[in-house]
Amino acid sequence: MISIQNLYKQFGDKEVLKNINTKFEDGKVNLIIGRSGSGKTVLLKCIIGLLKPTAGHVLFDQRDFHSFPGHVQNELKMEMGVVFQGSALFDSLTIEENVMFPLDLLTKKSYQEKQERANYCLQRVDLENTNKLYPSELSGGMKKRAAIARAISSNPKYLFCDEPNSGLDPKTSIMIDELLYSITHEFNITTIINTHDLNTVITIGETISYIQDGILEWKGTKDEVLISDHDKLNDFIYAQPLTQKMRGFVK
Amino acid sequence: MIKKGLILLGEYFIFLGKVFAKPIKWKLFFKKLIDEMYNMGVGSLPIVLIVAVVMGAVVTLQTGLQIESNWVPKWTVGFTARTSIIMEFCPTIISLLLIGNLGSRITAEIGGMRVTEQIDALDVMGINSSSFLVLPKIVALLIVNPTLIILSMFCALLGGYFVSLTSTVVAPYDYIDGITSFFRMYDVYYSLIKTFVFAFVIGSVASFYGYKIEGGALELGKASTNAVVTSSFIVLILNLVITQIML
Numbered sequence: 290m291i292s293i294q295n296l297y298k299q300f301g302d303k304e305v306l307k308n309i310n311t312k313f314e315d316g317k318v319n320l321i322i323g324r325s326g327s328g329k330t331v332l333l334k335c336i337i338g339l340l341k342p343t344a345g346h347v348l349f350d351q352r353d354f355h356s357f358p359g360h361v362q363n364e365l366k367m368e369m370g371v372v373f374q375g376s377a378l379f380d381s382l383t384i385e386e387n388v389m390f391p392l393d394l395l396t397k398k399s400y401q402e403k404q405e406r407a408n409y410c411l412q413r414v415d416l417e418n419t420n421k422l423y424p425s426e427l428s429g430g431m432k433k434r435a436a437i438a439r440a441i442s443s444n445p446k447y448l449f450c451d452e453p454n455s456g457l458d459p460k461t462s463i464m465i466d467e468l469l470y471s472i473t474h475e476f477n478i479t480t481i482i483n484t485h486d487l488n489t490v491i492t493i494g495e496t497i498s499y500i501q502d503g504i505l506e507w508k509g510t511k512d513e514v515l516i517s518d519h520d521k522l523n524d525f526i527y528a529q530p531l532t533q534k535m536r537g538f539v540k
Numbered sequence: 541m542i543k544k545g546l547i548l549l550g551e552y553f554i555f556l557g558k559v560f561a562k563p564i565k566w567k568l569f570f571k572k573l574i575d576e577m578y579n580m581g582v583g584s585l586p587i588v589l590i591v592a593v594v595m596g597a598v599v600t601l602q603t604g605l606q607i608e609s610n611w612v613p614k615w616t617v618g619f620t621a622r623t624s625i626i627m628e629f630c631p632t633i634i635s636l637l638l639i640g641n642l643g644s645r646i647t648a649e650i651g652g653m654r655v656t657e658q659i660d661a662l663d664v665m666g667i668n669s670s671s672f673l674v675l676p677k678i679v680a681l682l683i684v685n686p687t688l689i690i691l692s693m694f695c696a697l698l699g700g701y702f703v704s705l706t707s708t709v710v711a712p713y714d715y716i717d718g719i720t721s722f723f724r725m726y727d728v729y730y731s732l733i734k735t736f737v738f739a740f741v742i743g744s745v746a747s748f749y750g751y752k753i754e755g756g757a758l759e760l761g762k763a764s765t766n767a768v769v770t771s772s773f774i775v776l777i778l779n780l781v782i783t784q785i786m787l
Contacts, residue, residue: 363666371664377657
């Protein structure tokens with residue numbers, strides 16, 4: 290379980306995260322939702338160690354991540370897989386090399402073992418025939434899937450995704466959502482996804498944390514999110530004309 | 541302004557502290573080193589050699605035109621041209637050329653990785669991204685820069701020889717006599733020490749500016765320009781300092 294306790298993050302005078310307290314459950318898809326600029330990415334970066342919180346704790350199974358020295362943090366990072374908003378695949382490497390990269394650096398497996406694992410991961414995300422292609426030769430959705438393959442190649446305990454659907458068409462978004470959901474349950478990973486995609490929220494959000502202006506405003510599940518009485522959450526969920534029509538139907 | 545400069549200098553030394561860490565895997569380090577040496581060395585070879593030949597020709601021509609006196613022996617043209625080429629023109633001018641060619645490329649490459657979150661991806665894997673990306677580049681430059689500059693010295697002297705063949709400022713025999721007279725190995729050592737220092741400056745400053753980019757494509761362009769300007773300035777100042785110390 291990942292537990293966030295009294296987390297604050299400040300940039301200069303600007304307080305971006307204010308007293309965040311929440312838990313992300315094991316083996317489930319945990320969503321962090323909110324408007325652009327609400328602090329979702331900063332929270333995710335604090336969790337994965339790219340940013341140091343101004344105050345507070347991030348506990349991975351009771352292990353206080355930010356209290357550890359660098360080399361212990363690095364060991365803990367080996368238990369994480371991260372899918373970045375822009376995929377962050379290495380341009381100079383082929384897709385297969387990208388997926389093998391964490392294994393090259395962090396394991397002592399033979400080349401054949403690494404290749405087998407890379408092939409398995411690529412197969413799992415339906416990218417069997419892309420081994421020798423470079424990231425620039427893939428579409429946006431394929432890049433996202435390749436990034437997921439790289440993230441799961443080292444068999445992580447925790448998977449983090451920063452807006453995995455951004456810039457994708459609705460059908461590809463659904464495919465990515467389904468993939469993340471099935472991977473989470475197949476490998477019993479604790480997954481945290483940053484998103485503002487409503488479809489993701491209502492289809493795969495097993496736990497949902499809503500953030501606004503750096504404050505955790507609401508927490509619930511996909512079944513509760515549409516019928517909540519929380520005004521700020523409803524302003525976010527029912528912001529579009531289509532969802533406003535849907536609201537009457539839901540009620 | 542001074543405070544900003546000092547903060548930048550502090551950030552640079554902290555960055556260097558992270559760069560000079562033990563590589564996570566030596567095998568990967570050497571693979572990257574070979575790739576970098578190949579890309580930097582082979583990529584820069586044509587332009588360096590062309591510039592060296594032209595530079596050598598111009599230096600010889602200018603020297604010959606300045607020393608048109610019956611009181612000065614003819615071999616002085618070759619001697620003066622060789623000394624200027626070995627001690628000053630090749631190490632400094634070629635290093636300035638490499639700042640424009642390799643320095644800006646290094647900044648753009650590392651900055652591009654920063655902008656597209658590839659550096660973040662390395663960091664979350666528990667890898668020291670500064671060491672992983674920058675150390676092979678600096679070591680490659682420390683090998684490639686002196687090699688290119690030694691080659692450029694030969695080409696510049698060859699350029700001078702072409703001038704002696706095609707003009708009347710100095711006869712080929714006098715030119716050969718000049719470039720082989722009073723040769724001091726110390727001049728080459730002095731020159732090589734400069735190239736090592738300049739190589740380190742080119743690699744580390746360009747990487748630093750690329751690594752610390754925050755933002756997007758606009759910042760990438762600015763960072764490349766800043767890296768080239770700062771590296772050139774530091775190289776020229778260090779040239780003066782090293783010359784004062786060694787000569």
